[in-house]
Amino acid sequence: MATLETSFLGIKFENPFLLASAPPTALVESIDKAFELGWGGAVLKTITPDNLEMLEASPRYAVMKEKNKVIGFQNIELLSHKTVKYWCDGIRYLKEKHPKKVIIASIMAPVEKEEWQDLVKTLNETPIDAFELNFSCPHGMPEKNIGMAIGTSAEISILITSWVKAVAKKPVFVKLTPNVTNIAWISNAVERAGADGFAAINTVQGFMGVDLDTLEPNLCIDGCTTYGGCSGEIVKPIGLRCVAQIRQSSQLPILGIGGISKWQDAAQYIAVGSDAVQVCTEVMLNGYGIIGNLKKGLLEYLESKNMDSISDLKNRVISKISAHEDLNKNYCMKPVVDNEKCISCEKCTRICAESEHHALSLEDGKIELDEGKCQGCSLCSIVCPQSAITMNSK
Ligand SMILES: Cc1cc2nc3c(=O)[nH]c(=O)nc-3n(C[C@H](O)[C@H](O)[C@H](O)COP(=O)(O)O)c2cc1C
Numbered sequence: 001m002a003t004l005e006t007s008f009l010g011i012k013f014e015n016p017f018l019l020a021s022a023p024p025t026a027l028v029e030s031i032d033k034a035f036e037l038g039w040g041g042a043v044l045k046t047i048t049p050d051n052l053e054m055l056e057a058s059p060r061y062a063v064m065k066e067k068n069k070v071i072g073f074q075n076i077e078l079l080s081h082k083t084v085k086y087w088c089d090g091i092r093y094l095k096e097k098h099p100k101k102v103i104i105a106s107i108m109a110p111v112e113k114e115e116w117q118d119l120v121k122t123l124n125e126t127p128i129d130a131f132e133l134n135f136s137c138p139h140g141m142p143e144k145n146i147g148m149a150i151g152t153s154a155e156i157s158i159l160i161t162s163w164v165k166a167v168a169k170k171p172v173f174v175k176l177t178p179n180v181t182n183i184a185w186i187s188n189a190v191e192r193a194g195a196d197g198f199a200a201i202n203t204v205q206g207f208m209g210v211d212l213d214t215l216e217p218n219l220c221i222d223g224c225t226t227y228g229g230c231s232g233e234i235v236k237p238i239g240l241r242c243v244a245q246i247r248q249s250s251q252l253p254i255l256g257i258g259g260i261s262k263w264q265d266a267a268q269y270i271a272v273g274s275d276a277v278q279v280c281t282e283v284m285l286n287g288y289g290i291i292g293n294l295k296k297g298l299l300e301y302l303e304s305k306n307m308d309s310i311s312d313l314k315n316r317v318i319s320k321i322s323a324h325e326d327l328n329k330n331y332c333m334k335p336v337v338d339n340e341k342c343i344s345c346e347k348c349t350r351i352c353a354e355s356e357h358h359a360l361s362l363e364d365g366k367i368e369l370d371e372g373k374c375q376g377c378s379l380c381s382i383v384c385p386q387s388a389i390t391m392n393s394k
Pocket of ligand 1: 020021022023045046073075077078079080106134137175201202203230231232233235257258259260278279280281282
């Protein structure tokens with residue numbers, strides 16, 4: 001029998017699914033409900049010093065849809081509006097009621113040693129399990145030198161990590177932003193400053209679109225917009241890439257985040273190096289109850305692969321990621337067409353011709369391949385609506 005039990009920074013988790021710091025963890029009673037439903041832990045909505053002024057805008061969300069299904073958010077929400085005392089009391093209440101659940105305090109403050117250390121010292125007196133340093137919110141609030149303004153600067157990230165490490169009585173990990181050239185530059189820097197691990201990714205800075213009737217931005221606040229943070233399914237490739245890049249340069253634990261909507265996404269994050277995962281947008285869209293299918297699917301997958309636990313899955317793909325120059329250029333795949341399935345739509349011949357190669361043609365109702373011209377790029381098999389083309393290695 002496989003198990004979903006795991007650990008991160010020496011903390012035991014009933015299962016690897018945590019709620020990410022976001023609206024689903026903005027209230028103690030909501031976290032209480034999520035724990036009842038089976039989540040392994042929660043990262044609290046980012047706590048800031050009580051004197052930090054935060055004014056929210058309305059509306060706060062734009063969406064990207066596919067066939068009427070939301071596949072991505074762009075949000076401009078700020079941090080927790082609850083006081084530090086609210087969270088201290090809430091953490092004590094939740095821990096007493098759910099002693100086996102993991103509770104992580106996400107924190108953020110202006111770049112002042114005292115502000116960071118006072119917040120940590122206050123939270124040290126509660127039964128939290130770890131600190132997540134939010135160096136990564138793209139809109140909250142870089143103009144005040146916090147959020148992503150920290151996580152895009154190795155120097156400031158090092159400074160704050162060392163301030164926090166100097167006083168924290170619990171493990172400290174850093175939530176990193178994908179909005180940098182190479183996330184490993186920042187993860188390496190905070191590791192040198194004493195960070196115990198990482199979480200990645202926070203939202204990806206974006207601009208969702210323009211209403212072409214009104215010529216207003218899709219997220220429009222009284223005629224104006226600002227760049228927001230994108231999340232949900234649309235950011236998964238960026239999240240996976242970031243986690244893999246961190247893993248390739250560090251052995252420290254990682255919580256993978258970004259576009260996890262089903263167990264398969266979580267399994268992929270673990271395969272590229274995550275120790276556990278966090279979920280936000282999918283919970284907002286479909287509720288805390290999604291945890292049932294996440295746990296069931298991942299457990300069944302481990303069993304189907306004869307894996308005892310997620311540590312058997314962790315890092316399995318990392319050694320398969322290399323620089324382009326190290327890829328085997330003698331390896332070439334060629335398309336094999338099942339003409340029984342082909343409906344002569346010519347999507348494959350068009351994309352092949354218009355993307356340079358002219359290797360496919362339709363002759364007497366059959367797709368013919370000119371092997372000499374084919375470079376094995378695979379576009380033909382990707383566009384075939386009938387799955388009539390498979391790629392085989394030569
Ligand atoms: C509305 C909203 C508010 C968020 N607030 C926070 C926050 O306060 N602190 C934080 O670290 N991340 C915050 N996030 C980022 C999420 O924790 C998460 O990193 C991101 O959404 C990617 O995960 P997902 O694709 O599962 O949503 C927020 C995300 C959303 C959508």
